[in-house]
Amino acid sequence: MSFLKKKLIQNGLIFKQSIKDSSTKKVADFYKESPFPNYKNDDNKDTILKKGEKNFLASRFKEFIGYKKKVLEVGCGTGQLSLYFAIGTNNHVVGLDATIESLELANDFANKNQIENINFVNADIFDDVLHKDYFDFIWCNGVLHHTKNPYDGFKILTKSLKNQGYILVGLYNRMGRVRTIIRKYIYKIFGIKILNFLDSTLKNLKHDEKEKKSWLRDQYHHPIESLHTIDEVLHWFSQNKIDFVNSIPSCTFEENSYKNFFIKKSSGNIFSRFLSQFNMIFNNLGSDGGLFVVIGRKNEH
Ligand SMILES: C[S@@+](CC[C@H](N)C(=O)[O-])C[C@H]1O[C@@H](n2cnc3c(N)ncnc32)[C@H](O)[C@@H]1O
Structure with missing residues (x-):
C-alpha cells in the first residue's frame, strides 16, 4: 500500500506488524481490556457523524480538510474519529494504533457500514512504518504522552507529513492536568x-x-503518562520545520475562535503562554483532563 513504506500483513482493512517494544506492549495490553473510546451497541454512520459534529475541533478540522486529501490519525483507538473524517468524503483516511483489539472494532464498524475510504495500521509509532511526505493532515490527540518518548514519536510522525501539510498534536498539560x-x-x-x-x-x-x-x-489507571507545555511543543516544531498555526488554549490573551482555528495566530510570549496554561486549572480544559492542542504546518523552505 502506498501509505506504507514496509510490506505489512493485511487482514480486511487492517495492515499489521507485530509490536515488539515492551512499553508499547504494556500500553496495548492496557487498552486491550477496555478499548477506547467505546462503541455503543446501536452505533451506526449517523451516530458517529453526530458524535463527530458535537466535537467542535474535530468538525472544524473535517471542514478544513476538504476533499481528495490524505489524512492520518495516530493513536486512533477504536477509530471513531477516523471514521468520522472518512464518512461522506472522498479523502483517504488511515488510522494507526498499537492495540489490535481496538482496530478490530474499527474494522468491523467500517465493514458493517460500508465505509471504504479508510484503512487501519496496527503498528508502533516508533517502528516508523509510514511513507515519507505522504499525508496532507495528521491528527494525533491524547497519544504521545502515553509513549516512552513523546518527542521521538513526534519526530517520526512529521516525516510522513507532506510539505505545507498540517499536524495537530494534543497532550496532557503540566499545569492543566x-x-x-x-x-x-x-x-x-x-x-x-x-x-x-x-x-x-x-x-x-x-x-x-x-x-x-x-x-x-x-x-x-494508565501505566504510562507524561506532562508537557506549549513551549515544549513550540521547540519540537522549530526543530522539525513546522510553523506554529494555533493552539488551545491560545498562546495570547486573545479568545480563540474555533471558526478560524486553522488561520495562523501569534505564538505570544513566555508570559502570555504561562498565564494561558495556568488558567487551564480553573476552566473546562483543566476539569476535563488537562489536554492542550497545538497545530502546526510543515514548511521546508
Ligand atoms: C487515550 S487513547 C486515544 C484514542 C483517541 N486518539 C481518542 O482521543 O479518543 C491512546 C491510544 O494511543 C495508542 N498508542 C499508545 N502508544 C502507541 C504507540 N507507541 N504506537 C501506536 N499507538 C499507540 C493506544 O493503543 C490507544 O489506543
Missing part, C-alpha cells in the same frame, strides 16, 4: 464514589457503565 492529579490521589484514598462528584465527565457518563470504565482507566 493538576486537577486530575489531585483527583487521582483523592480517588486512591477515598475510592470511586467520591470521583462521581469530582469528575464531571464521569458524572455525565453515569448511565453508561462501559464508557465509564473506559474513561476511568484512561484517566486514572
